[in-house]
Amino acid sequence: MDVELLKSIFENRFAIPDNYQVAELTPQLMKNLGAVRSDLRDYSYMTLSAWIWGWYDRTYYNDVEMLELAEKAKCNIKIGLGETESDGVFLRSYSILLLNDLTDFHRQHPYIEEPEIRDRMELYLTYLEKEQDLRGYISPEKGWSHGIAHVADALGILSLNSYLNDLDLMRLLIGIATKLRQPVPSVYIHSEEERLARATVKICQQNILSIEQINSWLDILTETERRPSGPLIWDDFEKYPWRKILTSPTEQLCAYRNIQNFLRSLYFQWERSENIIERQEPVRQLIYQALQFIETGFANSDRGFFLNP
Incomplete structure (x- = not known):
């Protein structure tokens, strides 16, 4: 043809x-x-x-x-x-x-x-x-x-289908988290993280997942490798768990940027969503807490790139 x-x-x-x-x-x-x-x-x-x-x-x-x-x-x-x-x-x-x-x-x-x-x-x-x-x-x-x-x-x-239950929706979210965490040679540049965030909003707005399930998924998404603390203020793992990612191999740093950009998009998409659900505000707070945890920059100046002793 x-x-x-x-x-x-x-x-x-x-x-x-x-x-x-x-x-x-x-x-x-x-x-x-x-x-x-x-x-x-x-x-x-x-x-x-x-x-x-x-x-x-x-x-x-x-x-x-x-x-x-x-x-x-x-x-x-x-x-x-x-x-x-x-x-x-x-x-x-x-x-x-x-x-x-x-x-x-x-x-x-x-x-x-x-x-x-x-x-x-x-x-x-x-x-x-x-x-x-x-x-x-x-x-x-x-x-x-x-x-x-x-x-x-x-x-x-798919998440809108009535055949799926909470465990199925969690599998979809974990699949998204796993993909975002994969080390890659370059960050997403054509709004892939925006589309993944949009899918996440749909999944969470089915009112099937509990607050605890959403929170556990965010923990999986933002979990970072525990490293020993060093002598400098930004080496304190408890305060700045993601700070050392900035000196990691490129593939790992790109995965971090994909997670970071995804969470930023998820936060604003969730906040601006027209389909308001009963748990809108609690979930927004969970997303923001995850963003604060992973951020090395703007979300919290006390935990960000420019640190004051």
């Missing part, structure tokens, strides 16, 4: 072209999710999404066909998982986008049984742990890969 045909579908409000059938075009669209050219990939994904949701008409897939699409997407997500910076990331990342649509559609039109939702949860957690291609925007020709941002969105949507 060439880009001109895809463009014409897009410009015609995703109507099925004359002399074509959905069943004929769908496998080609699925294949294009892994295209290196961003226009092929984007038009193909938007078309599949529009046909699932019925943006301008009706959904073009029945329940069985949507489950078949999901199976293909799930297979795609596993292909090459663990590779570093290869074009295979596009198929994985855009298949997550599609699977997220198929999962979200269930909220308006229930068609997925609990085992399938749990299977998708396991896949998302595996992907989050093992994806090593952390690029966002790559080039004008190749466009976006953005796998971590896409799976973050998928976790947020």
